Structures are given as C-alpha cells and as structure tokens.
Amino acid sequence: MSAHAVYDALHAAYGPQHWWPGDTPFEVMVGAVLTQNTGWVNVERAIDNLKANGALDPYTILDVDPQQLAGWLKPSGYFNVKAQRLRNLCRWYLAHGGHEGLSEWDTTRLREGLLSVNGVGKETADDILLYAFARPVFVVDAYTRRIFSRLGLVAPEIDYESLRGWFETELGTVDGATRVFNEYHALIVNHGKDVCRPKPRCAECCLKRRCAGFT
DNA sequence: ACCCAGGGTCATA
C-alpha cells in the first residue's frame, strides 16, 4: 500500500477537512503552540480568551503581564510554559517583519528561523510552515508515526526528518503538493483521534472503522 | 479511576 492509496482511503472515508481551524496566519501560529500535546477543544477556549481580551496579536501578547497571559491560556494546559513560548515566538515574528517580512524568506530559512525559537520544535514549525505560510512541508505527528508503522509502511522508531522525507518523496513536490499535504495531515489527525490510540484494543485498531480502504 | 491529547526542553549518563 502506497502513501497515495492511504490518502485516497482516508479522503474517501472522512472527506475534505478544511484545515487549519483559524482565521488568520497569526492565529494559526498561536494555535500551533497551544496544541502541543493538548486536545484542540482546550486550545479553542484559550484562543477565545485571547480574542475576548483583544489579545490575539503579537504586540499585545508581548505587552501584557506574562501572568495575565498565562491566565488566559489556562484551559490549554502547560499555561506557564506556553505563555513563555508564545512570547518567544512573537518576539522573533516581529523582529523579522511579521507575516509580510517572513513571507519573503525561502522555506529552508523560514524553517530554521522557526526552529531557533525556544518552544518551537519540528512539528510546531512545520504546522506553521504549511498552514500559516502555505509552504509544501509535510507535518509529522504522533498519529502519523503510529498509523503508518502499524500499516507496516515505515519502521515504528523512524525519526521525524526521515518520516517527513518519506512522505515528501512518495507524494512528490510537484505543484499541488501544499494542498495535498494540508489535507493529508488533517485526515491523519482525524483518523488518529478516531481509532489510533497508543494502546490499541486490537491488533488492527488503526485500520478499521470508517476507513474502507483499510479493511 | 484511568487514559489521552494535533510536543518540547532540559538535565543527566
């Protein structure tokens, strides 16, 4: 089974996902940090708090008392850590001209820049690259490794960059790649939430429900 | 009560 075939099966089962949930590129960046090891429902509450207080912009986030910021982030968990991480990201973001300035950077430079921010790791950086800057970067998360290793397509212990490379090679970096990567990662998360837990109830728990191509 | 979440950093060996 190829990466293409899995994509087709997921797309047939779940349909278009319309990701990322968020109205602006900056909101996507904030969400990418807040969703680290955290359910999206909790992230939405935190983002709503920021919106309700007129704080969903980098200037305000840097201006307000860090404790105040942490208070708004509380529902998303790790609120002290995430308040600091958001501040780090905003400082870097504004220092390089915000979305307008950073849009002129090539993808490699932009990725390294994001990774230089304390609190932004590979997945968070790639979320931002793909969903805030529309770059053709495949996002790998825990579900991705779990699903594709259980399918027998990759080794369970494959590292992040190798797995990202596997997808980007399999799917090709021709035009339309950004659209496909966008949809694919969203489908993987959706399917993962559905049936691919760390401790499967049965040997084939990733491959069954609601995914005709996997049965 | 238990497991889990759209991770990442830091200290230690």
Added chain:
DNA sequence: TATGACCATGGG
C-alpha cells in the same frame, strides 16, 4: 545519542 522528568487542563 538517548532516556526520563517535567509541564497541566479537560474530554471520554
């Protein structure tokens, strides 16, 4: 390079 501790709220 590779583990382990730590961060913390809320859903199922």
